[in-house]
Amino acid sequence: xxxSDVGEPQPGLRVGPTSEFSLxxxxxxxxxxxxxxxxxxxxxxxxxxxxxxxxxxxTIHEARFVMFDDDTRLAFVTSFDGPWDAYMEDFFTSGPTLxxxxxxxxxxxxxxxLPDLSALRAFVLDAEHVAAAYxxxxxxxxxxxxxxxxxxxxxxxxxDHPQAAELLQHPAMRPLWDEAGD
Amino acid sequence: MEAGEPxxxxxxxxxxxxxxxxxxxxxxxxxYVGTYLLLCIRDRDDxxxxxxxxxxxVKPAGFPGSPDDTSVTVAFTYSGLKALGVPQGSLxxxxxxxxQGMASRAATLGDxxxxxxxxxxxxxxxxxxxVAISVLSSDRAQLEAVAEKAREAHAELxxxxxxxxxxxxxxxxxxxxxGFKDGIGQPGVEGSGRPAANPRERPLKAGExxxxxxxxxxxxxxxxxxxxxxxxxxxxxxxxLHTRVAAYRSYLxxxxxxxxxxxxxxxxxxxxWQSGAPLSIAPDQDDTELGGDPRRNNDFGFADDPRxxxxxxxxxxxxxxxxxxxxxxxSVDVRLxxxxxxxxxxxxxxxxxxIEDDGIDRGIIFVFAGAHPKRQFExxxxxxxxxxxxxxxxxxxxxxxxxxxxxSTFTIPQRPIRRRLQDLPPFVVTRGGEYCFAPSLRALQxxxxxxxxxxxxxxxxx
Numbered sequence: 001x002x003x004s005d006v007g008e009p010q011p012g013l014r015v016g017p018t019s020e021f022s023l024x025x026x027x028x029x030x031x032x033x034x035x036x037x038x039x040x041x042x043x044x045x046x047x048x049x050x051x052x053x054x055x056x057x058x059t060i061h062e063a064r065f066v067m068f069d070d071d072t073r074l075a076f077v078t079s080f081d082g083p084w085d086a087y088m089e090d091f092f093t094s095g096p097t098l099x100x101x102x103x104x105x106x107x108x109x110x111x112x113x114l115p116d117l118s119a120l121r122a123f124v125l126d127a128e129h130v131a132a133a134y135x136x137x138x139x140x141x142x143x144x145x146x147x148x149x150x151x152x153x154x155x156x157x158x159x160d161h162p163q164a165a166e167l168l169q170h171p172a173m174r175p176l177w178d179e180a181g182d
Numbered sequence: 183m184e185a186g187e188p189x190x191x192x193x194x195x196x197x198x199x200x201x202x203x204x205x206x207x208x209x210x211x212x213x214y215v216g217t218y219l220l221l222c223i224r225d226r227d228d229x230x231x232x233x234x235x236x237x238x239x240v241k242p243a244g245f246p247g248s249p250d251d252t253s254v255t256v257a258f259t260y261s262g263l264k265a266l267g268v269p270q271g272s273l274x275x276x277x278x279x280x281x282q283g284m285a286s287r288a289a290t291l292g293d294x295x296x297x298x299x300x301x302x303x304x305x306x307x308x309x310x311x312x313v314a315i316s317v318l319s320s321d322r323a324q325l326e327a328v329a330e331k332a333r334e335a336h337a338e339l340x341x342x343x344x345x346x347x348x349x350x351x352x353x354x355x356x357x358x359x360x361g362f363k364d365g366i367g368q369p370g371v372e373g374s375g376r377p378a379a380n381p382r383e384r385p386l387k388a389g390e391x392x393x394x395x396x397x398x399x400x401x402x403x404x405x406x407x408x409x410x411x412x413x414x415x416x417x418x419x420x421x422x423l424h425t426r427v428a429a430y431r432s433y434l435x436x437x438x439x440x441x442x443x444x445x446x447x448x449x450x451x452x453x454x455w456q457s458g459a460p461l462s463i464a465p466d467q468d469d470t471e472l473g474g475d476p477r478r479n480n481d482f483g484f485a486d487d488p489r490x491x492x493x494x495x496x497x498x499x500x501x502x503x504x505x506x507x508x509x510x511x512x513s514v515d516v517r518l519x520x521x522x523x524x525x526x527x528x529x530x531x532x533x534x535x536x537i538e539d540d541g542i543d544r545g546i547i548f549v550f551a552g553a554h555p556k557r558q559f560e561x562x563x564x565x566x567x568x569x570x571x572x573x574x575x576x577x578x579x580x581x582x583x584x585x586x587x588x589x590s591t592f593t594i595p596q597r598p599i600r601r602r603l604q605d606l607p608p609f610v611v612t613r614g615g616e617y618c619f620a621p622s623l624r625a626l627q628x629x630x631x632x633x634x635x636x637x638x639x640x641x642x643x644x
Contacts, residue, residue, distance in 0.1 A: 017576040056512040059572075080513075082571045086564065089557050090514045093399050097512050117399050143574025 011085040013134040017141050018061065020134045021084050023076040023127040025108035032071040035107035039065050042100060056096045059142055065104065074108055081141040092117050092124075155179070197373035197388050197395065198414050199244030201622045205255025206416040206551050207243045207391060208376065209368045210524045211320040216350040217329045218420070218547060220305065221313040223265040225341020226633070230266060232313070232342050234630040235335035239328060242623055243374070252319035252328050256626065257418045257618035259283065262312030267632050268411070275406045279555045280417060280617045283307070287617075291560065292568040292585040297612035305345045306422065306614020314420060314618050316549070318526070348422065350526035350547055358527060359425045359544045360582070360609075361448070363458030363473055367480055367503055369520045380480040380505070386520055392416055393553050398517045403553040406619070411629070414622030419550035419559050421615035423583075427532040428539035430582075430609045435537055437603065442467075447603070450594045451581040453499030460499070465492035485509065490595040495573045498582040501566045508572070519566070521558045522551040545613070555617060583610045 012020040027035055042065070047054030055063065063078035080087075091097070098120075105111040110126065112119040140148070158164055159180055168177045197207075210216070223229035239254045258266070260281050263273060279287055285299040285307035293299065299307045315332055319325035336342040358364050370378030370385030371392075378385055389397030393405045394413035405412035438444040445468065449455045455464065457473025462482040464472055472478055484500060484507035487493060493500050500507065508514045529544025552558040565571070568585055570578035579585060581592040581603070589605040621629065 017571040058511040059513045082513075082565065082569075086557075086561055087513055089399065089518050093515050093518065094512050118401055141571055141574050141576060144576075147574065 011083050011130075012080075012128075013131050014083070015134060015136040016139045017081050018079050018136060019082065019084050020131045021078050021080055022129055022131060023124065024129055025074040025076075025105070025110070025127050027067070027072050027074055028107055028109055029072075031107040032067070035074065035104065036067065036071070038104050038107060039067075042104065045100065056100060057091075057094070061142055061145075074104075079136070081143070088121070092121055197243075197371075197392060198622075199373075199375070200242045201414040201624055202243045202392055202416075203255050203620050203623070204241050204243045204245065204253040205316060205318070205524075206418070206620045207371060207374050207522065208253070209365060209522065210318050210526060211251035212365060213320055213352040213356065214318055214350070214526060215320075215322045215325045215352070216316060216318040216526050216547075217325065218346075218348045218350070219315040219317075219329075219332065219344060220311050220346035221315070221336055222305070222310045222343045222345045223262065223312045223341065224343060225339075226265065226267050228339040228341030229312070230630050230632055232336055232339055233266070233626055235339075236315070236332065237623065237626050237630065239331045239335065240623065240626065252317070252321070252324045254328060254332060255316045255318075255418070255620055257314045257316075257620040258629075259311050259314070259616050259618050261309040263619070263629075265312050266629055268629070272407055272411060275412075276619065277404065277417060277555050279560060280619060282617075283309075284419070284421075284615045284617050287560070291563055292579075292587075293612045294585065295587055296608070297585065299614070302612070302614035303346075303422065306616065310345055311616050314418070314616065316420075318524075348528055348547060350528045353527055353531045355531065357456065358525070358546060359427050359529065359531060360430055360452075361456050362452055362454060363456065364525055365523075366454075366458055366476075367499070368522065371522075379476065381477075382481065382483060383505075386517060389553055390517075390520060390558075391522055391552055397553060398515070408628075411621060411625045413625070415625055416551050416553060416620050417555045417559075418618040418620045419548075419555060419615065420618065421548045422528075422613040423546045423548055424543060424611045424613050425545040426539070426607075426609050426611065427544065428537055429607055431532075432537040433607070433609075447594075450494055450497060451592065451603075453493050453497035461493040461497070462487060483507070491597070494592070494594050496570065496575060496578050496581065496592055498567075498580050501573075501580050502562060504566070514572070518554075518557055519561050520552075521562070524549040524551070545610070548615075551620070581606055584608075 012022070042048055046052060047056065059081040061079040063076065066075040066077065067073070068075065102113070106113060110123050112123065155176065161167070167173070168180055221232070223232070236256050240256055241253060260273065260276065260283060273281065284291070285302070288294065288299050305311050317325055317329045317332060319328065336344060353359070355361070356363065366379060368379050369383060370376060371390070372385045372388050387398050388395035389403050393403055393415050395402070397403050434444045434447050438447055445456065449461055449468070454460050455468035455473060457468050457470040458479050459469040459473035460479060460482050462484060463478070483505045484493060488507070495507070503520070504516055508516060526547045528547055529542060532540060532544065550559045567580040567583055570576050575593065578591055578593065584590060586606050586608045592603040592606055594601040594603070
């Protein structure tokens with residue numbers, strides 16, 4: 001029904017284009033071990049394994065699930081390009097992500113399960129806490145970082161060419177020449 | 183979308199077309215003439231009388247269409263509903279953005295600098311704007327006859343002032359003041375009886391556009407109370423946008439070596455050629471036959487062009503409706519950000535070839551209709567048109583309609599080397615606008631009967 005009874009999302013703090021987003025849950029008593037198993041399964045999902053860099057949400061920089069307080073609590077902490085509140089509805093209807101999260105959230109209190117979206121929305125907003133401090137060490141969106149890495153790899157390939165030094169002599173190449181020494 | 187199936191695969195209940203205003207659901211006729219009127223309710227009883235009289239000229243969506251497609255749409259601002267004596271509890275149940283009004287949303291919407299509310303045309307953005315009436319037709323005589331009826335509805339009422347009027351008409355070119363065919367990409371709505379312009383796009387759930395029906399999330403959109411007021415209504419946003427055609431033309435001229443290059447740069451900024459032919463189908467040159475063919479000019483996506491070599495990822499039409507371009511991202515569902523758009527031209531065309539400003543006001547009256555002003559109109563405006571985070575270019579905004587507060591850039595992907603346009607000035611300046619609510623016919627009756635039927639609505643001071 002109408003969602004006016006659910007509070008407006010508190011957008012996380014922003015640095016440049018990126019917002020922080022943190023959720024804190026209570027683990028259902030007795031579900032500690034099954035939650036840990038579900039998190040291990042997530043970690044082993046293609047895209048989520050170390051080195052895969054292929055999470056379902058492509059605008060997330062990184063994400064972690066942390067069990068704490070003797071496994072009675074669960075935190076989900078991430079950074080996302082764009083304002084979270086604008087994308088909230090999209091997040092709640094993003095099928096692949098929800099399917100992954102469903103197997104985790106079912107072990108915490110207050111989760112009604114899919115597909116009741118208004119309940120899910122209330123559940124997530126209730127768990128959200130805005131950071132008291134948030135800092136980043138590089139600017140740029142995931143898309144820009146990935147592009148920058150591709151360009152950097154391409155530049156290294158150029159440098160490996162036997163005539164690289166000669167090619168970079170042109171005055172127009174000066175900015176690249178300055179980056180070529182190390 | 184990327185999930186393949188909506189979360190709730192239920193069939194929408196039939197749309198109550200006899201109760202929904204035609205203008206809440208459909209685009210505009212083509213060709214068209216139109217008039218927009220803004221009224222101020224100085225006297226509450228006259229206001230209710232006005233609503234009663236307007237009921238005689240408003241046609242429901244299910245009314246057999248006249249050959250000239252004439253439609254009258256009546257909508258109210260928050261101040262307007264208050265002036266009619268709608269109880270506060272009901273006023274509080276409307277979407278927060280509607281309650282605040284467009285001028286209060288200016289900083290969010292990017293209406294800053296010259297577009298800021300302090301520079302808006304009076305009475306736009308003030309609490310004097312109560313009732314908005316639009317009359318659209320494909321026939322001038324018919325328009326005038328219907329507009330006259332609307333005029334009679336208020337002219338005999340001493341407590342109603344006509345405070346603003348804007349006439350619109352299609353340019354002889356059939357295009358916008360910038361020279362482009364528009365009004366092409368309307369989404370279909372389940373139960374509306376009209377197909378989507380894009381054959382690849384499933385019609386939207388009715389609740390995306392009309393209140394009281396399930397939307398794309400499978401839920402009912404938040405609806406104002408009482409139900410008779412909210413149901414079958416929709417939010418309407420209108421904006422008067424001045425277009426700087428001379429600045430646009432001279433910007434392109436200064437960066438082109440030929441007329442062909444000028445046309446190409448313009449097309450790259452818009453995402454379509456002037457004829458309406460999409461770059462995704464006709465990347466190299468205009469194709470007027472394609473542009474004019476409604477079966478083909480929307481039959482495309484962007485998924486085969488992720489880097490934008492055909493249609494730049496930052497082009498206006500790709501920003502306004504990314505189609506399938508973002509389907510793989512897992513964070514955005516384009517279907518939650520669709521809307522009924524109705525753009526109409528005002529002012530004369532700047533004569534062909536002129537690149538000096540003639541000082542004449544011209545532009546677009548932009549009209550949005552949808553059930554979710556925030557996640558439809560405001561989302562598209564703030565995340566897709568005014569910002570570039572979603573395409574990995576946070577410093578770029580829409581080359582044509584972006585606010586460009588500081589000199590902005592626009593990247594045109596091409597081989598071997600991308601082209602980057604620098605120092606884009608604003609080509610569009612907001613002259614004002616308002617958030618309105620277009621109620622159902624039954625709701626109009628309810629509004630007209632406020633204070634008559636019973637004494638319960640507490641009197642509010644308008």
